[in-house]
Amino acid sequence: MAVSPSSPSSLDLTISMPGFSSSPSFPPSVKDLDINQLPSGTAEEEWITAGMEDEEESTNGGPPRKKLRLSKEQSRLLEESFRQHHTLNPRQKEALALQLKLRPRQVEVWFQNRRARSKLKQTEMECEYLKRWFGSLTEQNRRLQREVEELRALKVGPPTVMSPHSCEPLPASTLTMCPRCERVSTSCLEKGSTKTTTTAVANPTTAATLSSKVGTPALHTRQSSAAC
């Protein structure tokens, strides 16, 4: 699974997970779900004053807030602009404000809120994906546990691990459990060796990216595995 923002200002993500690509109910990428497509408003352009007619004066403190209702056309243009870039430089802001007959500050605020909404949607989607992934891993874990039980039940003899170098069976006493990946490994004993018998996760880049994103320490890359 890869979670990779394409640019700092872009919220587009590409998320794919092993074992999920063929699932009909599981889109191959979050990119397919266009978070920029929000339901468009229905109200026509409208300025609504909050209790007071005049924006400049208020008897108790600062100026009263006015609630702006963007017209369909304004919303459409803003959305279009947002699809092109999620942030505006001062010149773009000014031009857009002029085009929309809004104040630059209003355009700025709209983009701020729009970015926040995007991020929220994205987070929700990521959360959903991680939940499903967790479910899939749980199921996989169950299957493997069952498999282990079955193999134990067979009792065909002591476990044998082949050396990656000599291709001969290693005595069980030379094997260790890697404390980080919790897999049986010979690499920790073979100092200086860049090879390892430890199997890393299916997609190291993905795992590293996800780990750093969601803070799960359990997954590490082939590189870090070899380093141990």
Add this chain to the structure above:
DNA sequence: TTTATGGAAAACGTTACGTCA
């Protein structure tokens, strides 16, 4: 080259208000 500083912009959290069921 490294560090401190200040300003601008973005991110974030919250409030206020309108709409609708």
Add this chain to the structure above:
DNA sequence: ATTGACGTAACGTTTTCCATA
């Protein structure tokens, strides 16, 4: 008519980035 949930414009504060000394 009232109420609570929801969407969103607007605002204040914090964080991040970058240029400059």
